[in-house]
Amino acid sequence: MILISLFFSELEPQNLLFMENFTLLESMSVLEIGEPRLDSGLIIEEQVQPPFNPIAPLLPEEVCWILDRALAYETEFHAGNFLAHTVHTLLYVHHLRDIDPDVAFIASASKTDPSRPLELLTIVLRAAVQGLLKCCDCAWRELAKGGAYDTEDWQSDKCEVSLLEGVPVPFIIKKLDDAVNWLSQSSQVPPHWRSALQARLQLRKSLLQVMNADPAHDRLEFQNRVSLAKEHLRRLQIGQPPDIEPDSLAQFAFDPYIGRRLQMANPIRVVPPPTFQQTCQTLHHFLDGLHEVGILETVDDLTTWDTIGYLRLWLPDPPLRTPYLRSRIQSTFYDGFLLLNRYSFDWMINRFFQETVGITYDSIKATIISRWTSGGEPPLKKLERSLHTLLTPHIRALWHNPPRRRRHFMKSLVEWQNFYDTLVNIRNNLDVENMPQGQLLRQLPNVALLWRLSIIREVVLSGFQLELYAKEERSFAYWYAAQVMEVHLQCLDSLLPMVQAESSVQLEMSYQIQLLTALQCLCTTSSLVCMPLTSFDSARTYPSFFRRYKWAFREEYDNFQNPVVAQPELHKFIHLCGETLKTGNPIPSGPIVLARSILLGLIESNNSGGWAGVWASDRIQFLHNLVSACDNLSHLPMILNQMNTFDASLLKWDPAVHPWFPFTS
Template identity: 45%
Template sequence: METLSIDDLPGGENFRDVTDIFVEAAASMEPGSFILREGFTLQDAMSAFEIGEPRLDSGMAGATEERPPFDIWAPLLPEELCWIIDRSFSYEMLWHAGNTLAHTVFTCLYALVISELHPDMMPFDLVDDALRPPHLIPVVLRASICGMLKCCDLSWRELCKGHVYDTEDWQSDKGDTSLLEGTSVQNVILGLDNATTWILRSKKVPEPWATALVARLNLRKALLQAMDANIFKAPSDFLDLINVARNHLQTVRTYPAPPPAPDSAARLAFDPYIARKLNSSVPLRVIDVSPVTETWDSLDALLDAWEEQRLLSLTSTVATWELAGNLRIWLNPPLRIPYARSSTQSVFYDGLLVLNKFNPTWVIDRFFFETLGVSYQAVAQFVASNSVAQWPQPWPDLQRGHFKLMTEYIRALWYNPPRRRRFFMRSLVDLHIYYTRLVAMVSGMPNLPSTNVMRHIPACALVWRLSVIREVVLSGFQLELYTSEEKPFAYWYASQVIEAHLACLDDMLLAVDPDCPAGRELRFQHSLLTALQAMVIPMFALSMPLMSFAWQQMHANFLRRYKWAFGPGYEISSVPVVAAPDFDEFMDVCGRILQDRTFSPSDSFELARSILTQLIEARSAGGYAGLWTNERIQLLRNLADACQRLQSVPRSMAELPSFDVGLLKWDPQINPWFPVLEPEGAERRRNVHVRRTQPYAAPP
């Protein structure tokens, strides 16, 4: 076998230094500029990782990123310690906002060396500086950082339950870094208590910083205890923890920490580029830290969410849970903290019991009782004794299906808004199948009068499904999904869904006891939907100028937007779908409403405002508002304000051609479903004509 010499190997050993050649060739280039050869591809760019191009290689530190070595035992002033703790809170809330641990919490270098940050490992040669007590680091700062890591650990465990979505709502990647998973909550709390005791007894921390540090330690302790608490075991104790945390948060706000000096060792406590040293596959990202006041506001929102969870844990009315979940979306701002949304879902259903004590039968019982005022047992007995059908009623299957639908629906109310809307669209087929089965059940009991509540058993599922459809349609405005051309159909279709819902409520009110909670809720829903319909119909007319009247293109957009209404699953049902979207009917209505000389958009908004005002003044919030009455009244006020802002719209359809539709501004921060009419609209609407691609025309 022939032996290869070293000169025959790839590269050999006869190297020549060509650095001078490249330096001379690049002499006229500006620093940071590129020369790209013809045909430069993404693969060529990715190969720069191998050669260490700092703009493409997140693991390479440039000259401007060099920093002094981090000394965990560098003495700190008490106010510098407060600044580090505050900044740690900020990074923790940034993680809750959906960023990775490597870019937020783990940028605190003390969190990465927490095992070394112990009083027994403190160097003996540290100077006992009166202004910078050495024990501040291993006692006070260590306790605070341990508390932060343990809070992140408890949050991580809750978020991993699957109620919210990894990489969509939050980031689970730990980068192979400890969150003190093996340390008990009690040990961390003991460390926080010891740190507080040391500050108070040693007298080495002067005021006001002693009070500031104690408040921060106690705030962390209260947050940790609240995350670890069982909300069902002692609701009053849970409320006490929330109130204690609020008091300490207020104290922390009162004692803000000043930014440390530019040469302070405190500034080295955070390294925004630490992700390149961690086992993380996420590209490096430097996150700007929000002002600390926003951090405290985020913590305040978390405390509000916990307080609402406590109230919900004491609420055994499913309709109230539904209302609370909807109000979190309808009233701005929605609940944005994924941990709070996940823990709220866990409070309702932990995978075994509802509200920690109820079985599946309870859920279906509450559904019929809260809708018709009769129990599930009464329904089952009536059907068994009055049905002429020869086949047995599939009560077990019906019960299992209803329980799954209901629990998933309530939990979905605390999804993020886009995910919530997608869930609702997918659930519509199952809701229609459920409605079909109830229709088949009632069909075996002929000749039931309209005043018999059992005749309206299918209506329970129908009003539920119509409510979901309405939310799917209107949430498109809140999520800003609709193009200008799609808005008229959305408003028109919402009016059709509401019309079907009102017809269903009219029938149910004939049989339900008007004085029971179910009856009061039905009457409130009827009034609210009447007002809402009086708002969406004029919005359909007013937004018609936004259409191009290219009917073929509009039909294609319609099929794309409302594909959820024509998906597979409906064909197995023999019962027609109620309030299905119909583009042909929409075309016909567009032609007729332009000729309607009696319809007044302005009067329609005035009618809606009148109904809403009566509800507000009577504080009539339905039978299941409960502790959320004020929030429901606020929803009515928001809708009434929307009517007031749209009072200057045309008084008749004859004035529509002179109305400037460009003055309608949709802003979800003002109202989730309806636009705002710019102030000058009242003066300009008669003089400015909207530009259209073609004149109004009826569909062919």
């Protein structure tokens, strides 16, 4: 910066100075604007650090402290921060060559302190830093596949710093093993710190092995490695984290302003590292997520994937998976060639019908062909193309970040309507009169509606979780969600008698009927108590309505032969509000009591549906959370006079309390 300033001071008016790699960014950086985050050349006194000496010997506890802090920064990278603000702040990342054993021993002319053996740098710390960088490389490669979105979920900028992309994983694992072996044989490291360092190195080795492994190739080995990583993490938590002095050399191993010396176009931001306990908790969730990846890889049921995708957003604990884990799950489901690394799209279509109504697509296809009454061939190819377009993106979208997932669902509703329209046209051209009353083909369009209506419900309710609705929009949103659930219940009631008793399909339908009934009660009540917040100014209400529900009024819907089911209708809601005001305010506590009773019945019967699998406990927890939502609304008016004086401003919404429903303050 000083050199550039001198060049500028010597320039004559109307002259230009050209230098290699000197761009507009560098020229603008010359100007001191007094803002450290934007002016990388401005260094205030508090940011000045002594020169870093990478071969300065360290105590074992100082090396432990550095490894813990580096691990904390790694979790911050997984949380979506830049490498330059997290992992790259570790200065040893940029001085790996300096702590190479051959180079370091030559540079270290004086005899080292026996309590600070140079091998702690050249063998232990160097192997740990290499493992850290390779783990970041594995994460970067996974995230770059497109399951997560650059600059939205994660930051891909490496700032031209190597993540050891060309170094094979087995080579680094051998270096980690060598470091563990050196510690076990060294008499220079006290036993306590020897065990602490070994635990950290073994945890790093396990993390690298898990992140580099593919569960589809060796399921048992993958799960064993995850379990081993959990065991190493528990070992690490047994001991107290190292506490070093403020003037320790380890304190200067991190430079939060390293971005000044890197090829980086973003403002510098100091990311405070989480505490040791927070880091361990984050790693527990990370390893739990990897464990879930290994289990999901064994699941051949689309509806189970669908169920778990929803539960991961509805339940606050465990928290929403990191971008790396969400991308890893998407890659496990579909790698661009095969589903679950072993199935074709034909398998997926068969599973879709089998799990929805208990009959394979091959059977349905044969019946359609045998009973087709119209000219030409039935539009089965169109039906199959629709499912190809819908199902894989739908499952993958369940692990997008919440706003992008909601956008995907809104856009996909047109394709689901196309699928529904195709099924209606097929049903209308079949010899239905000679079919038995229980023949599934009579209700064939409801197969599409079951999935489409659940997506609409999620789109509407997720608006509360994302805090999108203004106070005057909430009553209609709850009312519309209740209307969607009513149609959904009608579809389930029409299909339930046609599926095999005690089958997974029948158990799932029974669960959904009870759950939707309880949710409908909660939505109806929430709509009633929010009604006083509604604005009836048409100049404000109608434009707001069409902006919020523009996904339901796209031009593409005009191309279909059959009307769209369960459209949002504001005029019906306004009419309902008028009737409610004329007849008097209804008492909202009754539906809450009914909903609570239904939910408790589901919990006591341990009915978690037919497709929950090993995640049945998560579904039960979801039901418990809904019971808590009922309890939070238990103070609503019980008699008509209380409802007339109820203050709707007492209602509060907090996704941390419940993602959808309010509570009374």
